[in-house]
Amino acid sequence: MSQNATTASAPAPAPVILTGDRPTGPLHLGHFVGSLRNRVAYQDEYRQFVMLADAQALTDNMDDTEKVHRNVVEVALDYLAVGIDPTRSTIFIQSQVPELAELTFYYLNLVTVARLERNPTVKTEIALRGFERDIPAGFLTYPASQASDISAFKATLVPVGEDQIPMIEQCNEIVRRFNRIAKRDILVECKALVPEIGRLPGIDGKAKMSKSLGNTINLGDSADQIRAAVKQVYTDPLHLKVSDPGHVEGNVAFLYLDAFDTDKAALEEMKAHYTRGGLGDSIVKKRLDLVLQEMLEPIRTRREEFAKDKGQVMQMLKEGTMKAREVAAGTVDEVRRALGLSYF
Amino acid sequence: MSQNATTASAPAPAPVILTGDRPTGPLHLGHFVGSLRNRVAYQDEYRQFVMLADAQALTDNMDDTEKVHRNVVEVALDYLAVGIDPTRSTIFIQSQVPELAELTFYYLNLVTVARLERNPTVKTEIALRGFERDIPAGFLTYPASQASDISAFKATLVPVGEDQIPMIEQCNEIVRRFNRIAKRDILVECKALVPEIGRLPGIDGKAKMSKSLGNTINLGDSADQIRAAVKQVYTDPLHLKVSDPGHVEGNVAFLYLDAFDTDKAALEEMKAHYTRGGLGDSIVKKRLDLVLQEMLEPIRTRREEFAKDKGQVMQMLKEGTMKAREVAAGTVDEVRRALGLSYF
Structure with missing residues (x-):
């Protein structure tokens, strides 16, 4: 609510979440930790909209529109596989709204x-994309697009990483500016919902797990692919002999175990053993492989099940998109009226 | 057509015109000379779309949205009054498409x-609006919006002043870039249609007749208002006595007569007389008043007729808007498909 809210006495609206992904490739463990896992929990507590941001993905993928198109259904499969439930979350395609x-x-x-x-x-x-002065206008202006995605659904909570908080602030500035023009609170301010567990590093130890860095473990990866990836996981470069004391900090194997191993007592014991020396990387990685295989196997199986009937997945997306459109159209109608853009 | 056109052998499409106005105030003689008169002629030769650019007007009128709303029907009345015929031109409201x-x-x-x-x-x-670094993003990006207005209707001709030619070039760049991505000529390049008669000066002699400068004669002005405005028309400040030789160049009274007096022989005679001395400003202005009254009286009368039933005017705009939407929706459909944004 803005400070000059005129409806301060109205009851607070029910929490609404807007979240989503750019469909530019398969989702991976980083997505799982950072957002997917939370969405499965949120859908019971909140009204949740999950957006396949194909239009936003185009802002820097105009040279490969086919990739974006192809990944819409793939990411939807990832959603279904992890347990995002279209009867409890509204999954929709951005460009179709x-x-x-x-x-x-x-x-x-x-x-x-x-x-x-x-x-x-x-x-x-x-800077990351090396655009310099040749920024596409759509890229510079994408905070306005994000503000649109959020406010169209009157979302009050937006799960984002720490680095995305300025986007939320900019969204709220637009919301406040609009409400000032409208002279009433039509749009709703939102809050960033920053996950407790931060970013998952890549298997190579780089700060970010990212498809473009080629350091991911994907949700749909086969058992063999997971095993091969675990073998490559960055550990402690100074831990040369089994008997050497090892470092747990910055050791990706342990960072992943922290994120996914539910047997915390055993994990603490393993860390202590590794630190004092005498525990080989191969044992740690064997544990990591086991944990990941156990976690990802049911996800992969569900994914394969859903993938058998992509027509049904598209039908689910169509229904979700229709629901999302109805909500967004209601907001657009209010916005148009407030701007005097209503005639007939 | 772009140089790498793949459909070079296809017949040239029928000429389509896209034109329009920002509904921020009543239309005046400047509009009449620069565009309205031409549109009445064009509608017999071309498929003509006439857009009430309310959404574009908001780019720098967010502080007075009511003004834009109010002027939509007023400008539509000006259109009807000068003879733009909704059965031959498609008149529509931008925001409703x-x-x-x-x-x-x-x-x-x-x-x-x-x-x-x-x-x-x-x-x-x-520079004109003094925005400096505080340009609204919608203002900087409005060439993309204009490209959209033009290309949505596959317009091939766009009537603009000399100063707007860079906008047309930018539109064509976007069209070519899009067609390259689409790998076929979906969008159509357009040409600027620069009117033979240039810009009409204001009654005060300033280069531009403009509502914001307060130097206009509006199409809906009463006979008294026209008479009062003609009295104020800037002539030759050195022509103090009737017997003095006068200057025709930069003399707004003669510039207006050049634009509107159909009796060219009498006008040339009057100019010669004025130049050699012995012809008072009052005689010239009397002629100008007569010419303008004769020209504007039927326009005003038709305007008043149409204004009696604004509901009917809105109905006409609704029908035009529906027609325009159909065409624009066809283009959007092609654009979406080309960008891989088509799923259901």
């Missing part, structure tokens, strides 16, 4: 170029 | 921020 583009169009008038250029998340992403 | 916002959203990925910042028209307009 054109109301989101319409809202973005209006929000572009509510944010200055200077403000967009100051957005730390945008700055970082621009 | 959300497909235009959707196209804009995609086109933002096809133009860089640097390119938008180099656009001379945008540069000039930014």
